[in-house]
Amino acid sequence: MKNLVIVFGVLAVFSCNSSAQKEKKQIDKTFEVEKTKAEWKGQLSEIEYYVLREAGTERAFSSPLNKEYSTGIYVCKACETPLFKSEYKFDSGSGWPSFDREIEGNVEFSTDNNLGYTRIEEHCAICGGHLGHVFNDGPNTTGKRHCINGVSLKFKPKDE
Numbered sequence: 001m002k003n004l005v006i007v008f009g010v011l012a013v014f015s016c017n018s019s020a021q022k023e024k025k026q027i028d029k030t031f032e033v034e035k036t037k038a039e040w041k042g043q044l045s046e047i048e049y050y051v052l053r054e055a056g057t058e059r060a061f062s063s064p065l066n067k068e069y070s071t072g073i074y075v076c077k078a079c080e081t082p083l084f085k086s087e088y089k090f091d092s093g094s095g096w097p098s099f100d101r102e103i104e105g106n107v108e109f110s111t112d113n114n115l116g117y118t119r120i121e122e123h124c125a126i127c128g129g130h131l132g133h134v135f136n137d138g139p140n141t142t143g144k145r146h147c148i149n150g151v152s153l154k155f156k157p158k159d160e
Helices: 002-013 037-043 046-054
Strands: 072-076 082-085 107-112 119-124 130-135 145-148 153-157
Touching: 037 046, 046 130, 082 145, 107 130
Parallel strands: none
Antiparallel strands: 072 082, 072 153, 107 119, 119 130, 130 145
């Protein structure tokens, strides 16, 4: 029993918020919206900067957008590019806002091996901001689960 506790403790330490994710990610691409580190830090909060610019991960169940089910659109917090429609959202139980698809052309994908296995990372196609990851365990509409950090999003209700 003691060994199980130790194993689970080690796994918890090396979960989604590993030190590997704290290293700044470099994407070899020029984006339509480009700013200096100082400009991004002036625009974004500390956690928004950590997630969007350094590919960090917010704590599960910490985003108010996780349980937002109003009609509207989710845009990039950094550049306001439309990323996900509210009708694409579902409750995955993961603790992060989840969508079964993106708005085509506004999200780009790359490979992330920071945790020792391959994941598909999502970025805003306009500013390059880190959004989250996409997994193949979503609902039967698409089979995809776009697991997105809420701090990387801004929700715009339909009537705005």
